[in-house]
Amino acid sequence: MFTYTINENGLTVEELLRTKWRLGKKIVHELRMAKAVTISDEPILWKEPLDKGTKIQFAFDVPASNYEPTTECNVVIRYEDEHCLIVSKPKGMATHPNSPDDKNTCMNHVMRHILNNGGHYVEHVHRLDQGTNGLLLVAKHPIAKSIFDRMIEEKTIIRTYAAEVQGNIRTDSGTIREAIGKDRHHNTRRVVSPTGQHAVTHYEVVNRYKGTCVVHVVLETGRTHQIRVHMAHLGHPIVGDTMYGARETSSGDYALHAIQLAFEHPFLNESVVVKDQ
Structure with a gap:
């Protein structure tokens, strides 16, 4: 294989x-x-x-993944080898199905690509919120899935995001170390909570405007809504992220973009750096 x-x-x-x-x-x-x-x-x-x-x-038997393929693959593949691929997930598209009726998620599109190229296994290594666009790492066989899962846990896959946030953060860079848990009063919202899961976010201001600034963010952990929660906790929610206290934009959306993935490839023994356009 x-x-x-x-x-x-x-x-x-x-x-x-x-x-x-x-x-x-x-x-x-x-x-x-x-x-x-x-x-x-x-x-x-x-x-x-x-x-x-x-x-x-x-050479070993590889199980078939059960994502129902779309008719066409309408997501962009930014990188691919025989062990993994990196896809650019569009904003508004879920990473994976959450019910049998979800048939237009990123993984459904990736499944079509895999089948078109003679494969039948594909599993995402991490996930992106539906409102977040950008790079998603996907494993193409179970050994790769096991190794990439461990690399995510050990923080050796570096995930960089770009976000425009309200206001101007005083410091040019910093680290947010605040545990994140579920909001008891809201099914999907998350909050900073001492009883939540360990979460670490590193940020750097790359552009400053009159009422906003753009930050590049590197995740050390991967909690649900982590960047959104941590930036709001700083008092600088992502522009348009009304769930976390930002003003609504004309598009009714927020801008969070997974712009880069970088890691040492465990099978090719070389550095891989992929950027989204």
């Missing part, structure tokens, strides 16, 4: 899977039982040191 090139002398398959990729015991066991790892289609000893440059093959 895919080939991986060993990039250091003496690395074993066991070390690659357990130490470097840190796959779960279940996945490693399944790969071993299926004899899924080979060299030139020959079985391999998992604890045998391999030379740098050795190409090993992975």
Whole structure:
């Protein structure tokens, strides 16, 4: 299904899977039982040191994802290789279905792209709010999903957003460390709460205007509505974000854009930086 090139002398398959990729015991066991790892289609000893440059093959059964495909894929693919793709999700489109009736989400469109190219598995690694547009990372096989999920947890996938906020933030940069929880009085709203989940947002002011400023924001955690809640907590809600106290705009919308994804690719052993236009 895919080939991986060993990039250091003496690395074993066991070390690659357990130490470097840190796959779960279940996945490693399944790969071993299926004899899924080979060299030139020959079985391999998992604890045998391999030379740098050795190409090993992975071939295993991949389950089919259950997103119903759209007729056409109408989302832009910004990056793609055999392990993942990065799509530009439009504003107003949900990341994934929340009910059987949701058939026009970003993942439904991505499923059409995958099927058109001979695949049948695709799962999002993180999500974007419906009102947020921009870059979304999607895994194309279960091993990639497992590794990218861990990278999100360990904050080694750097997600950068741009937002225009009300007023002018006094400091040019800063970090917001405020836990976020559900609003007991509103089903979908979130609030800063000492009993909420740990949340960290880094921001930098990149442009200042008369009554607003533009900030670039890097998420260290990925809580629901995190940027919206944290900027409102600073007293500078995102322009148009009426749910969090901003004035309504003529479009009735707010502007939050996932503009960049950056990470060290675990399969290609190279840096990937993708920007949205």
